[in-house]
Amino acid sequence: MSLLDLTIRNVKRNFRLYTIYLFSMITGVIIQFTFSSLMYNQDIMDALQNRDIFQTGVAIASVVVFMFIIFFILYANSFFMRQRKKEFGMYLLYGLNERQITMMMFYETIFISAISLVTGILLGGLLSKLFGMLLMNLMQYDQVISLSFPAQAMVSTAGLFLLLAIIISVQSYIMVNRVHLTELFHAKQKSEKPVKTSASMAIVSLLILGMAFALISSGKGSIFWLDYATWSMIAVTIGIIGGTFLFFRQFAGWLLQSVSRRKKYHEGNTVLWTSSLRFQIRGNTLNLTFISLFSAAIMILLCFMTINYKVQFDAVGRNLPNDIAFQSMDKATNTQIDDLITRSRHKIIFHLTAEVIEASRVTDMHVAVDNPEYYTPGVLLVSQQTYNELISHRDDKQNVELQGNEAVTLSQGSDFPKLYEPGEQPSFTVKTDTERTFKLIEKKDYAYLGWATDPAESMILKPAVLAISDEAYQELQAHASQKSFEIYGLQDAKNAEVLSQQVHAIVKMTPGAYYSSFADVYSKQIESSSLMLFASGFLALIAIFALASVIYFKQLREATDEKLQYAILRKIGVDNREMKSVIRKQLLFVFLPPLVLGVLHSWFIIKYYILDSVQDFPGLTGVVWGIMGVYFLIYVLFYISSTNIYYKIVNENH
Structure with a gap:
């Protein structure tokens, strides 16, 4: 059997995993092609007053968009590879070497990339008309946008994804070569140890976060920012990043430990959803910290660009x-x-x-x-x-x-x-x-x-x-x-x-x-602010997909690892209703704290360093809460989707 035949059999056998990976690739192509095609759309070029500035802005934003796509797809590939470690162990046992496995992965990547490019460009072409109309609406230009598939955009997208395929192959080769055969067979059997926590460190995490919020809320006219701006910036950065990390590492662990010491701990299903979380704190700390900070960054970016766009019409007149x-x-x-x-x-x-x-x-x-x-x-x-x-x-x-x-x-x-x-x-x-x-x-x-x-x-x-x-x-x-x-x-x-x-x-x-x-x-300011809002919206869209992939793949991996535990729970009499309750509570503890911290981080910064500077412009606070409300709704959908997927996985063989 050739490596190509083996590749085709792998795709058939692991169809669900490949579907997830293919969806990630198609999403990346759609976003990249849709964005880059705007730069070559003649209808848009005809409407603009400052074409050179627009093309330069889109070119720079395209690079940033592609960097986000690389992160998004490499994370998906990393999950994809971890899920197949046992399979790779079998190949090594039967005599295949690392180079042959890497070549097989390269064939898979090229195959998936080809499908993604064709599908993504077709869908991206349709969406580019919609987004082109949205861009013209933002710029307040009455211009009809026709459906087009610019050759330059197709060539650049294909070239970038060929480069991405090579990067993915290198990542796959490194991951295969860094793991020993015995480790491949037991990859899913490793267990985490609960983190040692203390009440004092839990309090320290809250104090550090409180210090950061206090400095931010003091306002840029305070003595801290007028006379000690550099030190204040360092303190806020350490407070937000370090405080968030310690919050999940120490405060969350201490809170779970405190719950386990309650007299009524063994009543109801508390013991079922907390026991697993205590062992996941170590592995989840970086993920939850990243999600909180990433969420805050998304909201700050989108709120800032929206406010900038909103005030431009009046600001140019002022x-x-x-x-x-x-x-x-x-x-x-x-x-x-x-x-x-x-x-x-x-x-x-x-x-x-x-x-x-x-x-x-x-x-x-x-x-x-x-x-x-x-x-x-x-x-x-x-x-x-x-x-x-x-x-x-x-x-x-x-x-x-x-x-x-x-x-x-x-x-x-x-x-x-x-x-x-x-x-x-x-x-x-x-x-x-x-x-x-x-x-x-x-x-x-x-x-x-x-x-x-x-x-x-x-x-x-x-x-x-x-x-x-x-x-x-x-x-x-x-x-x-x-x-x-x-x-x-x-x-x-x-x-x-x-x-x-x-x-x-x-x-x-x-x-x-x-x-x-x-x-x-006027035309320069409005076109540039519209482009920045449009580009930030695209980046936020990619960031949300990246965030969704982090959450989704993490829960998918943990659900797969915990199938045995849930099978045991079912054997001792836990019914489906109780099991769904356990999963909802367990995932709520994972989803809610990052959302709350992300909203707090972004609100303090937006309120005291953006909104307070544009108090003469009405309605902006409502715009900020509207953006945060939409993000909250998306996050709730992530939560509901994850609980459903988690439940289906742990009940897969039932």
């Missing part, structure tokens, strides 16, 4: 509040630009000429704005009347009422906007041809002019602007350098890329002239 704004030129140039805008398909909603005073700062800019490195060196002073006139057109309800030396600093993007109480108002001194000190009554998270932009380079720097009283402005006006800006409000400004390029070309003929356009940034 960063660039003017549809088109530029420094006033000579009369002929201003007229040329006005005629160009008037002739465009973008109707002018309003047009203002805003006059400001140029000044240099004397006081440190940190007093007036956050992140002063993002601002131009000088300071622009705008009168209350001029400021409020523009605000009335925006309908933003950000009007100011000032008198004397009062001023409001416009620090758009500020993490800590503040309305100062009387007596706590900081002083800020500027200089024209004379120095003038103002009392800052408020630091607003708001922009008057917005970032200077470039159609190619996007955002550059933004002007520092102080709104001052009309009285102070008139006093400074007589002996200060002045500048004016042309500010336009346009209809359908988000699609004014071509108009912006034309206006920008005229303005930039004057070196150093200020220019800002909403359209220069």
Whole structure:
């Protein structure tokens, strides 16, 4: 009998195991082909404003996706190999060597890969249309996506899975060569020893986790993060990872040990579901720690990208509040630009000429704005009347009422906007041809002019602007350098890329002239945030499959190993109802703690380091809880599925 014949017989004999492995491979092909085909879909390319950025982003994300797929499939192959150790022992006993067994495994891998590629590409092509439509919807583009099977995507997917087949063969060869013959025959007979636990170490695990949560909840404005950021980060990392590990290693073991010492321990089925868990603590610690941290990482990634996407539509408007704004030129140039805008398909909603005073700062800019490195060196002073006139057109309800030396600093993007109480108002001194000190009554998270932009380079720097009283402005006006800006409000400004390029070309003929356009940034920001959300959704999908494989294969292996114990329970009179109850309780102890810790880890980080930074954007907390709710539902489905599979395996020969 040839190795090929033996391979075919193996597939027939171990059909259930091969079905699980084949499902893993097909899933990997579907995800890889679906994602990479988006990069070559002509309908998507035609809709995009920034094709090069999109293709670069998809290429980078494709590498990350493939790395996840490698982990997912190698874990499945590792389980597959462990389940067949006894079979390999028989082959070695009958005279086959490690090289021949590895070659047989290579034939199997090529056979499974071929089936996976054909099936996965067909299904992936169908899904790519669906996901392409979803991507266009995220970008708010009205583009029809046709069904396509790009040759480049098929070739790249086939090449990557050929590479994966070689990696799998190397893994199989290493696993076969590292195990002795006697070990192969007794691979399923090894038993775990219960971990030594203590109440003190159980308490330590809770204290370490509590320390991490306390540091996180102190907020990034606390002394821990302002003055000791590096040490705080180290402490939180150690607290979350080390605390989670000790929680499962010590606290869970101590809890089970405490249950076993209760007087009513032998009543009901408590002894049946706890005794097995005590012996599995050692083997399950790393798995449960991984599941908790992995779950937290999935939720943080997806919540962060969803929040980033949600705020982009409003954030671009906050960063660039003017549809088109530029420094006033000579009369002929201003007229040329006005005629160009008037002739465009973008109707002018309003047009203002805003006059400001140029000044240099004397006081440190940190007093007036956050992140002063993002601002131009000088300071622009705008009168209350001029400021409020523009605000009335925006309908933003950000009007100011000032008198004397009062001023409001416009620090758009500020993490800590503040309305100062009387007596706590900081002083800020500027200089024209004379120095003038103002009392800052408020630091607003708001922009008057917005970032200077470039159609190619996007955002550059933004002007520092102080709104001052009309009285102070008139006093400074007589002996200060002045500048004016042309500010336009346009209809359908988000699609004014071509108009912006034309206006920008005229303005930039004057070196150093200020220019800002909403359209220069909108398409880049929305397309990039949509792509990041889409890619993170794909990564979360793969991560969930990987997590499912870890849980599923672990329970499948443990159920297979415990068939004898459950057969004995049945012989001593334990009925099916009681057995299902034992399995549900045993698996609940495995599923619930990682879910709870994963949700706690992710919620603390999201709440205090993401949501607290975007408090002005409504509805985001509901979005976060929605994502966590979906993840909880998926996890419940994992639990129900695992209990059913576990029960079927232990009752296989009944």
